[in-house]
Amino acid sequence: MKVLVINCGSSSLKYQLFDMNNEEVLSKGLVERIGIEGSRINHYKTGMDKIVIERDIPDHTAGIKLVLDALLHPEHGSLKSLNELSAIGHRVVHAGEKFAFSVKLTEEVINALRECVPLAPLHNPANIMGIEAVTKALPDIPQVGVFDTAFHQTMPKHAYIYGIPYEYYEKHGIRRYGFHGTSHFYVANRAAEILGKPVESLKIVTCHLGNGSSITAVKEGKSVDTTMGFTPLPGVLMGTRCGDIDPAIIPFLAKAEGKDVSEIDNILNKKSGIQGISGVSSDMRDIEEAMDKGNERAKLAYEVLAYGIRKQIGTYAAAMGGIDALVFTAGIGENDFGLRAHICAGLEFMGISVDPGKNDNMRGKEKIISQDGAKVAVMVVPTNEELVIARDTKRLYS
Numbered sequence: 001m002k003v004l005v006i007n008c009g010s011s012s013l014k015y016q017l018f019d020m021n022n023e024e025v026l027s028k029g030l031v032e033r034i035g036i037e038g039s040r041i042n043h044y045k046t047g048m049d050k051i052v053i054e055r056d057i058p059d060h061t062a063g064i065k066l067v068l069d070a071l072l073h074p075e076h077g078s079l080k081s082l083n084e085l086s087a088i089g090h091r092v093v094h095a096g097e098k099f100a101f102s103v104k105l106t107e108e109v110i111n112a113l114r115e116c117v118p119l120a121p122l123h124n125p126a127n128i129m130g131i132e133a134v135t136k137a138l139p140d141i142p143q144v145g146v147f148d149t150a151f152h153q154t155m156p157k158h159a160y161i162y163g164i165p166y167e168y169y170e171k172h173g174i175r176r177y178g179f180h181g182t183s184h185f186y187v188a189n190r191a192a193e194i195l196g197k198p199v200e201s202l203k204i205v206t207c208h209l210g211n212g213s214s215i216t217a218v219k220e221g222k223s224v225d226t227t228m229g230f231t232p233l234p235g236v237l238m239g240t241r242c243g244d245i246d247p248a249i250i251p252f253l254a255k256a257e258g259k260d261v262s263e264i265d266n267i268l269n270k271k272s273g274i275q276g277i278s279g280v281s282s283d284m285r286d287i288e289e290a291m292d293k294g295n296e297r298a299k300l301a302y303e304v305l306a307y308g309i310r311k312q313i314g315t316y317a318a319a320m321g322g323i324d325a326l327v328f329t330a331g332i333g334e335n336d337f338g339l340r341a342h343i344c345a346g347l348e349f350m351g352i353s354v355d356p357g358k359n360d361n362m363r364g365k366e367k368i369i370s371q372d373g374a375k376v377a378v379m380v381v382p383t384n385e386e387l388v389i390a391r392d393t394k395r396l397y398s
């Protein structure tokens, strides 16, 4: 059974073709700069060199057509005919409170996702464009939606209601939703498998630390709290996003700087975080290089990030009444071994203790990095959201 996974952004489209008989990736790639000059597709067939095709790609429909052509390419493709495709799985960012699980995409479901556009104005329209483009190109192939918010729908009400008048939750759906759910689900379950224990028996804190970062408390396999909220802006410090701040800063800044709300929103999303504090970059590799050269603001950004994550791990241990495993994933979580050690330093009182001999740079590798016999298993688990989407798509269509 072959399943195509699609993750559509406003000007990009990532894809992976899986053979779900053995969960092997046959081909993958990225369509870039859709609707912008210089558009192209980077296509990789497993075991072969990348090919780049530069082509005018005015919209997502043209992007999907190019992906299908690449998959059918006599040399670099992995399909002889599109009839080999059994189903297509889409990443969709926001399903509000409508879907707590992945679902088959019907007209009714797509309309429900359209109703969620005000909750994710940057992401859902692109995700829906991808679904529509596939429907146009392959009207007879079933499609499945897998939602970033779905895993967090198990949060108890006391974890997701904000301290503002309750009518705003009822009228506008203002509550904590959480994001990166597919990633948190994958790494928590994979960590339990590696430990050889049922996920239902564990209290796990999962740290997805990338350009966007979020931390989740996973108790007995369910998300019970997470740091992102109504939007992906709050929580720990991110590349350019501010994370948790005092909301009164917004009207104060608007007045002090003579800016309107959308300008402040832009500052908090695109000019804050590690970039905003350091003034150097949003990328941790640049921050660490600047720190080595003695840059004090880079050091400060690093410290604010590490302190915020450390504090959150303690918060979630308290929320769950303990912690059995601490999992790091995504670009920073998987690669930045120095930061991992720094985050965990001082948490020995909770049974968290990293072994410097095991905590090295090991991109793409699963590893337990805690000291032998430590109470809490500290782990690195590379995330694989595409595999979760492919598995859910297979499950719903088998």
Ligand code: AMP
Binding pocket: 209, 210, 211, 212, 239, 282, 283, 284, 285, 330, 331, 332, 335, 336
């Ligand atoms: P992601 O959003 O998961 O792709 O993560 C991207 C981020 O991971 C980049 O912006 C970097 O800050 C970070 N990153 C990637 N590789 C490294 C590395 N070797 N050391 C530190 N940070 C890294």
